[in-house]
Amino acid sequence: MSDHRSLPVPDGLEGDRLDAAIARLFGLSRTRAAELIAAGDVLVDGDPAGKSDRVHGGAWLEVVLPPPPSAPTPRPEPVPGLRIVHEDADIIVVDKPVGVVAHPTGGWTGPSVLEGLLASGVQLTTSGAAERQGIVHRLDANTTGLMVLAKSETAYTVLKRAFKERTVDKRYHTLVQGHPDPLRGTVDAPIDRHPAGDGRWAVVAGGRPSVTHYDTLEAFRAASLLEIRLETGRTHQIRVHMAALRHPCVGDHLYGADPTIAERLGVSRQWLHAVRLGFEHPTEHRPVEFASDYPDDLAKAVDQLRED
Template structure:
């Protein structure tokens, strides 16, 4: 059933585009907000609007929100290339391959870590929403590396708390364009959805606090290999922060990477890999660490950039 909302436009949204205002008021993506506007389901002072129109503080907004899409269901199916780094009765640590999402989401039609584990007969915790049971953290679909999934309910609750309290050591390596100055540093900049590009994120005033620490592993002629430590875990955080300091991740065209360099290195995605994951084991409390080797495409690209230096 549709949900009709009527409210005055807050003064803080004065001058915003209608689609941006809707996105902020109702927690929608810009694309979904634009679809609602295009359907004629948004009235401003009683008149239909275009998505690029501007709102005025105090104007009366009437919005008919469509029912939310039903939650997708995990499809139990094998995921080629997804290895198991470690497994016991409480956790399974996977080596996530390229092109695989952590769990099903609306609009995603590809394979998932959760579906792959279920398809291989692994028992997964039932805690959490049905489409992401057992999932305590995520990697982007095109980011590879170590990822832990909870098998027991105790593991789920304890790992979720550990991630929330930042008691997890998540280490990534990223090959970025150019040479960051300083070679070791911290990017402390808030992140939120990009104001004009649906599906992307950006450094935005008033966004969620986001902190990324980086250190140089090796500098090459055209790029630098960084070791990255996340203090927070925002969506696309490393990609956004590297782009913000004008050193986008090699191959990450969505965030400004050079397509010519990516093609020369044979990359069809960002050079970003979750190399190490450490945490207190949820059952016995001892510290455990797991490492993931570079996948073939990243290893080959690194060999080429090194040979050109």
């Protein structure tokens, strides 16, 4: 079912192209926004407009949005390399391999943590949408490391609140290009969808508050190994904030990394690993902490830098 939206153009989009404004407002790609405009599904002050027309703050937009793609129903699907680190009656902690998303989505045809656990016979809480049962936080497909999922209704409620209230200790290690200055610091910069509407996220005025703490563990000739502590958990947060510092994660071509460095180190994705996860157990009310070693591709890259 189509979604009809009517709203004024925010002053912050004054002077933007119509296709860019539509993409920004509704989280679409520029191409998809242009298709809606060409189909006559976008009116500005009651009249059709061209995709390159400039918008003005306060102009009245009427947009007919297509229905979102429905997320596929999770089905048991074994996931090679998905390791269970801890399991009890309420929670399950896994070490996620590369190339695996947290849960099925409309645009993803590869494996997911959720389907891998279903294939292992794990029963997760049914709280939340069917395709996201038990999911209380996520890792990018090509980010490896620790994830916790809820098996009971109580655990789901308590863990969702803990992530929202920032009481979960999330630690990552990342290899970035160059040497951050200072060697230890905090990036406090809001994040929202990139204005290009191409799937990237960016530091954007008026975006969602996002805070990343970093500390240099080891410095190499052309790269640094950092420990990251996240206060918030925005999509691509570490990748966006490191790119904003002009020290993108090695191998993260989406955010401007130098492909020659990644190629020399044999890294075919962003060097980013969720290395530790600590929180209060949702029903036993005791602190628990879990750790994960680097997978082979990331470990080899660091070993090579040390040899160099």
